[in-house]
Amino acid sequence: MNAREETGRTRTPPPNTSREESATMVWTGTWVAERLGIELAGGEELRELLGLALRRNPKRAHLLVSNVLGKHVPQRPGVVYGTGVGLGERVAELLGADTERAVVLGYAETATGLGHAVADGVRHAPYLHSTRRPVPGVRRAGGFEESHSHATSHLLLPEDPGLLGTDGPLVLVDDEFSTGNTVLNTVRALHGRYPRAWYVIVALVDMRSTADQGRLAEFAAEIGARVDLVTLASGTVRLPDGVLERGRELVAEHERASAVPAGTAVPVAPPVPYAPSVPSAVSRVALDWPAGVPDGGRHGFTPDHRDRLESALPAMAADIAAALGPGVRRVLVLGFEELMYAPLRLAEALERGADGVEVRYSTTTRSPVLAVDDPGYAIRSRLVFPAHDTAALDAADRTGDRYAYNVAGGGFDAVVAVVDSLGDSPELHAPDGLLARLAAHIPRVVLATVPSYLPAYALPGPRDGRNSRRAPHRSQEPPMLPEPLRGPAFSSYAPDDVGWLLQDLSDVELEAPTEEREEAIQSGGAHYAESLPVEYQPSDRYQRLFASALETSAARIARAVGTVTETVLAERPPRPVLVSLARAGTPVGVLMRRWAQHRHGLDLPHYALSIVRGRGVDANALRWLAAHHDPADVVFVDGWTGKGAITRELAEALAEFNDAHGLPAGRGFDPGIAVLADPGGCVRTYGTREDFLIPSACLNSTVSGLISRTVLRADLVGRDDFHGAKHYRELAGADVSGHFLETVAARFDEVADAVDTEAKEMLAADRAPTWEGWAAVERISEEYGIHDVNLVKPGVGETTRVLLRRVPWKILARRGAGADLAHVRLLAEQRGVPVEEVDGLPYTCVGLIHPRYTRGATGADGKAVAAP
Incomplete structure (x- = not known):
């Protein structure tokens, strides 16, 4: 019934620097803070963890850019993974004997890798992350909305429907705990379906305002459960009045002043000479991914999966090192949106096994962020490219841009792009695709593909013991279901109506x-x-x-x-x-x-x-x-x-x-x-x-x-x-x-x-169905010698349908029924159908279809039964 606040100091340095060097660096939030008056209030560890940037988002102008998440800022994979594992170890210490009953849930897209690393730190916990990728044929266990995000719908698609149905502690992991709305809304929705006694919220930073500080305890009391918070550091962002409007203006101003259109690359360093013959700059490495191990936590990831992946990582890292070849000194392993954990673990294994090679890790993202070439700004460069997992996306997402930040001008002489097999698509290899964008700035590009995992029940038939490299959505039953039809192309209703x-x-x-x-x-x-x-x-x-x-x-x-x-x-x-x-x-x-x-x-x-x-x-x-x-x-x-x-x-x-x-x-x-x-x-x-x-x-x-x-x-x-x-x-x-x-x-x-x-x-009230109508219909069917309840249509609506679509025999009307039957009487008059006034009718009227109909049949009054 309580909420415990637990925070700790970070021991991780800013990206690409030692702690000694960090003392001479400009904080990467300075540029935004000076122009918008935004203040990051907290200890020095907060500035080491976070920078600031501006994003094109109608709900929030600023973006807290993490230096240890591996999303927008390339970082040593050991730092990224170690940060998550360290948080998980603290969770395990907090849970004690309940550790073995815990389930860890991460948030898409930013915290999928962080959540997975936390689950590794907890050791015994299975892991699941939310996803914005709909997967036809996979049962949904829940979903929720993220109010401030540019892409809000989260789905929960565990392969095991009982994964969330346990009563053990649920550990929810996000990159930041700001208002708390997203996490608390998730807990509220899940608690209604899968109630439990203990929730642990994990985040890199606790950035709640003073007004939001007390909500966690109130929320715990509301649902009758214990709620704990584990973070690396805490602080707040102080926003002046009008910051959202001013942020929009600042983004627009810099994009207009940019030498290239907003939809193309914004490099810091001059690009490597690039010709359309991109394939010559891109090679592929085959990964011996362990059979049956998921590519991440979209459908769940168990401790057994974790053990099997650990055994396979050294050999896969060695294959990547061989593909990179000699002379590579600084390499970036680049993940792909929600696919954060697999490339992180490959990068970490590469870092441990490749002597003399400096390894960094980050991933692409959907988030549109302004790039400014200034040491006091967190996003120095931006590569823009079209989405390349289009077979998995809703129609609204298929034409959207995707981004890779701080890659161009990062001093890398090689990049390993890691995608799942669904993302290894023609769009990835297109002249304006991600590989071409990377090859324009980095001398060597290596593509590594991880097989997209799909639960066995969603696949059409036997599997060969190994996930196919084909896009799984293209081979499911049914092969593809179209999007709903909408007006005005189909129906006169507005598109949003239905x-x-x-x-x-x-x-x-x-x-x-x-x-x-x-x-x-x-x-x-x-x-x-x-x-x-x-x-x-x-x-x-x-x-x-x-x-x-x-x-x-x-x-x-x-x-x-x-x-x-x-x-x-x-x-x-x-x-x-x-x-x-x-x-x-x-x-x-x-x-x-x-x-x-x-x-x-x-x-x-x-x-x-x-x-x-x-x-x-x-x-x-x-x-x-x-x-x-x-x-x-x-x-x-x-x-x-x-x-x-x-x-x-x-x-x-x-x-x-x-x-x-x-x-x-x-x-x-x-x-x-x-x-x-x-x-x-x-x-x-x-x-x-x-x-x-x-x-x-x-x-x-x-x-x-x-x-x-x-x-x-x-x-x-x-x-x-x-x-x-x-x-x-x-x-x-x-x-x-x-x-x-x-x-x-x-x-x-x-x-x-x-x-x-x-x-x-x-x-x-007691609203249990009485089925009074069914009993009345059976009685009428026998009383009028019809002997088929399908020919008895009770109620004003059904009687109207009989007169408009079928061959009516007669209409029974409750004696004294008034205006509700005016149109029925008119239709009956037009079709020559008798209206019989009766007592004790539970409906206002009942339409009787002519039994044993053949053309030329007559009504009860001898008149021919004709269409209107």
């Missing part, structure tokens, strides 16, 4: 007359999802009815939206992922997302996928979600419940998927659906259980982003494809999707107080 996990079948002729579809469906000759009904085009009278219904019910809908969203946020914190069932659920998902944004400032991810009665949910869409989000964070969303058939369909499909992919209870997809209205009593999470008119049920695509219902047909949807749908671009003139959303959202503030009250009552 990502459609569908394929676009807009150019395929799928529509069939209603009578033909009904006959084929009931005869067993076709499934309803293999074709589409002809889109109903509403009359002027019907459109006026929709507009009136929307105006009348907007506040009621807003209230239900608010209630269901607040319930979801309370039950699935901190950041649920909304996944609507296309297409009826999609407008509801968009409104829920807008409520969370409007009331709480939350930017919830929202996707739409297909579920087909009798065929299940789109498994490829689930695979995509599992690769990009924690399945336990996913909340499925639909518009309303009828008799609960889709609720049951989803539960069965998710149970099968979770079981097939080894996702245990509490860590897989939750089958609970959040709906606007639950008149059938089928779900626990709902806005209301009243059966009322939801205007989005009145129309088809023109209120749902111009998207058709989903299609699943063997000749169009392959094993590795998303289900399909059409975008009716030609109906844009009749589209009211945006109008529907804006009309409802405009009432959010009006209903806020009522929502707060209802949500509290909802959370305290």
Whole structure:
């Protein structure tokens, strides 16, 4: 129940110097401090550990540049590794007998190597680091956001799903402990899923402000656990008012004044003459990497892995030394973003085994930092090159620049670039790639590739005992899943409103007359999802009815939206992922997302996928979600419940998927659906259980982003494809999707107080499903001689669908139902379908599909049943 503060003095010198020489050096934070008024308050050891630089980041102007991390500043590998191991030894001393039960977690990208070295110092601890590289096919155990970073999403992808599920101490390692937000948010998220009694936070420096000093103890009390802090040094950064704006101006000023564009190399020393024939300057060394040993901690690294790597390091270092050849006196081993530990250990082994060779170590990074050639500035030079692990990246990252700092002009006569096999790509070898940039400044470039590790269950078939050098993402099943479709290219919704996990079948002729579809469906000759009904085009009278219904019910809908969203946020914190069932659920998902944004400032991810009665949910869409989000964070969303058939369909499909992919209870997809209205009593999470008119049920695509219902047909949807749908671009003139959303959202503030009250009552109430609707449907099916519950469609929404898409037989209406049924009565009148007033109906209305349908059938009143 306590938080212990523990700090110590560093014994490591600044980069490339002895302690005696350091006394005459200019502090590498002077340039920034003088221009921005930033003050680094702390002892002399803090200045030995840190310099200052400026970065292009809208959230934080300055960058604390570590001299012992091996990220931005080349440093002796023994110093980098020894610093981490020393911290780990202190952690082991703190933990005592609990050391053998500890797990170490490091942060991507900067602290992946530091965290691994800490785990080595703890000795018995398995290690895992977060990653920004999504890995399709690998189960996600969690994730979190880093508020001040330029790239925020962290994933936790352990091969062993039980790695974080122990109750032993969890050691969290980052390069700096500044506000504490990132680490504490991680602990809070993990504690909710994997509670434990002890957390140890490790950082090179404790840079919390006075205002943040007490938060650790408060946080420990909040979660009911012990929280300790282990660091090398402590201090604070004092920032004057307006520093962020002034920092931006200073970065812009120096980049404009630069002799070369900001996107190219900024060297300190004149480059070595460089011609396009780069391969002549680059050689490759083959590493005998031990079979089955991961390249790092992305999927976990065990003590056994550590022992096997230790045995193999001397031979691999000898191979690198041989590849460097004679005459090399100063060599840089350059790692690659999150791949920090493997190149660090290779560099450290090279340093120990290569007499007379001065070895330094650093890695490339995503962080954009200003380079200034001044001894009082921490980043003296910058090499810029395109990302070269593009097969692993989301679309937004594939065109981003990457950087290598303090390499050009560093006096190196050789560089060993260490990448994983996924990063050994055409982009790496391109004329503007990393190897070309290095060869332009350093006489000898050696490329060493470490095999990218992928958990066995994510690989398609037997392995040969050794990881393939091929990019693993290109050989997985499914081979590749596309990114979600977004508007306006697909749907009339804004791109941020929803990502459609569908394929676009807009150019395929799928529509069939209603009578033909009904006959084929009931005869067993076709499934309803293999074709589409002809889109109903509403009359002027019907459109006026929709507009009136929307105006009348907007506040009621807003209230239900608010209630269901607040319930979801309370039950699935901190950041649920909304996944609507296309297409009826999609407008509801968009409104829920807008409520969370409007009331709480939350930017919830929202996707739409297909579920087909009798065929299940789109498994490829689930695979995509599992690769990009924690399945336990996913909340499925639909518009309303009828008799609960889709609720049951989803539960069965998710149970099968979770079981097939080894996702245990509490860590897989939750089958609970959040709906606007639950008149059938089928779900626990709902806005209301009243059966009322939801205007989005009145129309088809023109209120749902111009998207058709989903299609699943063997000749169009392959094993590795998303289900399909059409975008009716030609109906844009009749589209009211945006109008529907804006009309409802405009009432959010009006209903806020009522929502707060209802949500509290909802959370305290017994919301167990009653399945009242299913019982009513079975009774109606027998009473009317239908004997098929699939032909009984209860509720206003389902009845509307019957009238728009199927061949209706009759409509049952609860006696006395008023405005909620105006559009139903109009549609029934247009189609010549009788409306029967009944007592004791649990729904406002029920639509009955004509049983045993053949073309030419008549309704109960003898009239021919015709399409609209």
